[in-house]
Structure formats: structure tokens, C-alpha cells
Amino acid sequence: MRSNPSSFPERIELVGEGLVLRDWTEGDLGAMPALFDHPDVAYWTPIVSPFDDAAARARLDLVRRLRAEGTTILLAVTVDGGAPLGEVMVRRAPEGTEIGYVIGPAHRGQGLAARAVRVMAAYAFAELGVERVILELEAENAASVAVATKAGFTLLDVPLITGEEKGRPFALQTWGLERP
Template sequence: MTTDHGHRRAFPAAVHLTGHGVVLREWTDRDPAAMVELFDDPAVAYWTPLVSPFDLAAARAYLQRARRARAADERLHLAITTDGHEPKGEVLLSRWVGGEDEASIGYSVGAAHRGQGLAIRAVNVLTEFALTTLGLARVLLEIEPGNAASVAVARGAGFHLTDMPPVEEIEKGRPITLLTWARDRWV
């Protein structure tokens, strides 16, 4: 989305989102140990681009990359919490996928916190923020067809499978195919 002066709308200076029983907050310097607990997991290693093993050094490096992306107004990484404190996962918004009116969301929930609907709720909150506060026209999810948990999140959060061509990539040495799911502002 652009403003009346033709510039894309920047992320707010501070982002703290609540709704659907979750609180999304930015990662802090106190979080790397919790990030290790959440992301050093075989399922996270398989389905996401995060490094494995995901140790304390990896967590600190990830936090620094997230902060650089945030400063460049490219990506917003938020801890998924239910109380505003203890991280249970992450949801992130990467802007301007196919143009200034689109962004994509990625998410991961720690093994100890799965099965509670946290990913669906977090995706809903971040999607609503993107479509309303940022004024985007469309939010996308890119999901491997075999990732049943993520397909369930997409459906549960009101996304629909698009007819966009599959994205073919090599991730960590393995070929992957990503299908695109979308939720539009005016649907």
C-alpha cells in the first residue's frame, strides 16, 4: 500500500498486537534461550528455512537478522505469546512479495505448544494487522502440500488455495514445492 504521497506505509515504530487469545510482540534480548527451545526441533528443521541445530549462537544470529530486516522495513518477526511474555512460537510478515499491496506470512509453534490453535490465532491477528493497519490488499502463505499442519492453519485462518503456479526451490539441499494460499482484504 502506498500513502497519498506514493510511499509505502512503514511498519509502526512499536508493534504489539492482541486478539484471538494471543499477544504478538517483538523479540527481545531476553528471548534467545526460549528461541532455542522453540526452534531446535526436527519438525521446524524440516519445514522451515531455520538452521539446524538451532543453538544459542543461531538464536542470537537470527535475532540480529530479524532486527536488520525490521530496520529495513522488509520483515516483521513477532513472538507468539498468550500472556505477552513467554514465547510459544513465531509469526512473521514479509512485505511486498508480488507488489506493494501484498505480503507473506510465515509461522512456527514450539512442539510443547502445538495443538492449541496458536498458529491459526497468530496468523489471524497478523493478517488483520496487514490488511487493516498496513492497508495491504492481500496476504499470502506459501506451503508445501505435504505439510498437513500448515494446510490446516491456512484453512483455519480463512485462506484459500490460489491458482498461482507452484514455487519450486531447493531448501537445505532438498527440492520443495510451495503452493500459494491467499486471504484478500475484500473477501
């Protein structure tokens, strides 16, 4: 059954591809710095850096506010519903329904990002009723290009999204995955 298009469920748990994507909780605050306080995360994402205990509290508050506003769902990526290994997002945006992800440095190389993206895309197709999901990433981010490819996305022929974040310019490619 599809959700009201303007709101998201209060609680979400998605299971698939050997993963459990679940809501962030107070119990995750201590694990967040190890996932997000890393030069790669600081460089490629808008997540604040340095990422400390105060940043973790602010992120949990942001996660809850964005869900309540009906714009964005941010879920912890786990293998069993336990310890978070990263984060996956789905966001309603003017340019499309966007998926994003971050996997903690200690947990990379296991295919977690591509699997989490596929599970979140399936949710967006089934529950949000979208026809396409997108990834926005920099061509120089080889790891994210590999995730996009492994998850079945193709590069779309649309203009680059340019801007500046954390004092550096960026140019984002848009990759798309159509509803099966």
C-alpha cells in the first residue's frame, strides 16, 4: 500500500539483499563519529566535519525533522538490525527522488552501498510510487561511480549540477534507475 505522498511513516525498517535498513536511534549516537568523521566523508558529502558527539546529536535531530517534514528519510545501514555501518537516504527534490549513501570507512568493500541503494530504490518504487530514482555524484568519485553502476543506474544526459560546498566547487552528474 502506498504512503500518503506528503508524509512518511513514523517508523521504517526495510529488509533485503542481506541488509536491514532501520531508523537511527539514541543508541547509535556513539557509533556515528566513527562512520562520518573521515576525510572521504568530509570531502564528498555535505555532512559536517569534524563529526563529533555534538554533530551526532545534531544529525539525529535533523534525521527526525526531515522525516517529520516529509522530505527525506535517512536510515542506518545494518546487516542484522544492530550496529550501524553507514547511512542511506531517499529525498524528494525538484530534480527527482534522490538516493544518497555513506558507508563508514571500516565497512567499505563489502557491497553495502550498492545493496542499500537497491533496497531504498525498491522502497521508493513500491511505497512512494516514483517512476525513477536518481543519484547525484561527482565523476571523480570513483567509488560512487562504481556503486551507481553496481546498483543498475545509468548516467543521464542532463546538465551537471554545479555549486560550492565546504569551500570547494563541485559538479554533480545525475544517474538514474527506472521503475522495473
